[in-house]
Amino acid sequence: MGGSVNSYSIYILMNVFFKILPLLLILISCTSDDYEQVSYENPELIFTVPAGFPQLNASVYTNKPTKYGVILGEKLFHEKRFSADNTISCASCHIQASAFADHHAQAVGIRNRIGLRNTPSIQNLAFMQFYNWDGSKLSLENQSIVPIITHEEMDSSILEVIGKLQTDLTYRVLFQKAFGDDQITPERIYKSIAQYEYTLISAESKYDKIKRNEGFFFTQSEAKGYEVFQQKCISCHSTELFTDQTFRNIGFPVNTNSNEAGRARVTGNPEEYMSFRVPSLRNVEFTAPYGSFGQFATLREVLDYFDNGVIAADNLDPILKNNNNRIPLTEEEKEALISFMKTLSDLKFTGQ
């Protein structure tokens, strides 16, 4: 008897189980469907343009930073699986404490391969119209593929990257939050990294606070430096970005690598041979060494070089040509200029 009762109970249980099973299945599939269809609130970020900054790059309007787009972009920016051997991320060279530059003369990629140029800082890019030392890219969305595929940088491919990211549930959730579904596409990767970079705005330096009358004042040396700056530097390092975004040959020591021609590498225009984009001076304290391939270890060396005279060239910038190929500076002026340049340091931006 006992046995049959047991069998009966089991029968009942089984019966109940089989009746529930389809429900369970439906429930499970519903859950997974729900997961696919969940839509997240993904608001556009409020984009505050600092006073006096130039106009935004047009691409910002077609790829406006959103809450999750930026979170995803920041995670991708730090993702070492972008490189073939999972050792290098964007952040490996673009280090926040160095205003998203690094301290190598020339960038160092996977397996210690040396790149062509000095890592440029990443700041206020939303307001730039040209990217890279030679302005080869006009929108950030078109830029991030370059380090991914370049032999001396990450030496990977976008499909290789996507293959790695697809196995990571965190990413699938983030892509869904940022773009509405969990598809990982090249375009979404490029867009989210650009969105993150658009939010990297530096406008909280001592200089900015003085300009905004927030109760800060230049020291005597800084004030003197600002004066010299306005006399001898501002023709190129103009606007609140401290670059006029032009390309100029200023007679710095030349990189003899066969891939280097400066701006002319892109345009083919001989007048732009070995011309480079005027770099911003913001956070310049943190981005040594200086020059397109790190020719100068310190700011002082750069100023000494200008003072001593630069290399002559047919297309040397007229400002230098008309001044005997130099920018004369007294020792006192150099000290003052360096003091002034340090007021452009934004510790909030560099996270120090």
Added chain:
Amino acid sequence: MKNLKKYLLSALVCFIFISCNSDDAAVANNVTLSFKNTFGNTEIILGGAASASATVNTSDAGQVHHFSELKYVISNIRLVKADGTEVPYHVNDLDKGAMIIDQSQAASLQYIMRNIPSGEYRQIKFGLGVRSDINTLDQVRFPKFYAAAGANDTEMMWEWGTGYRFTKIEGFYDGDHKPMSIHTGSTVEGTNGDPSTYTQGVDAYRNIVLDLPQNAIVGSKAPRIAIKADFHQLLSGKANSITLSTGEGMDDNATPNIHTAVQMIKFVDNLGGNGTTDSKGMFSILNVEN
């Protein structure tokens, strides 16, 4: 056992039948492009700096030179019928309609185009390089071509320009065998494919137009079009007579600068024509076999 043999035999017969059949059908509408890379009329043999077997050429300016590597991309192939109708061959698909010619790989010199509509054709057009609208290193769209171009022994990617190299020539010049290294590719920026939006850069793509000496008959025949690429014109072209020099200056064109846009267009115009008055460049038709 006997049955098994019968089965195998009939399977084999079927197989042969099918393969013969499918071959016949394909051949009937195939057109083969056969590239011959020359200095003048001499087919190029590649070789290292001190090679005794490499084909040595002398430019009009008197410079001896030979190649150790010779590659270029052909895409955007169109055949023009006797009545003027243009038949495009996968012109928007690099995986199906583009090829990388590599002088060191004999197989790469032959390109079979399939399923060409029957008819008589009097002209061929193709691009040296890749049109800007698809010259974007789009691995998702063209995984095969991307892989072929990116392979280590090919190196036909121009990473910083986010496009493909259109030609890659390595070699040596003058009696002391100085290296020459000539790469071409586009650096245009703008909305891809719309020249009115190009704000900077050079377009190294060249459209080639060649009349066939006799019509290629597709359908009843499977014609072979033999195309000559005369690399004598690299230095001694219709557009420019170029003297190679090595150094560190802007005008030194053998090694420095030529990986950039600075000296490139002179070579591009010689190889692929200047895009206006010359749409042949170094190319000509050797013959058409029907």
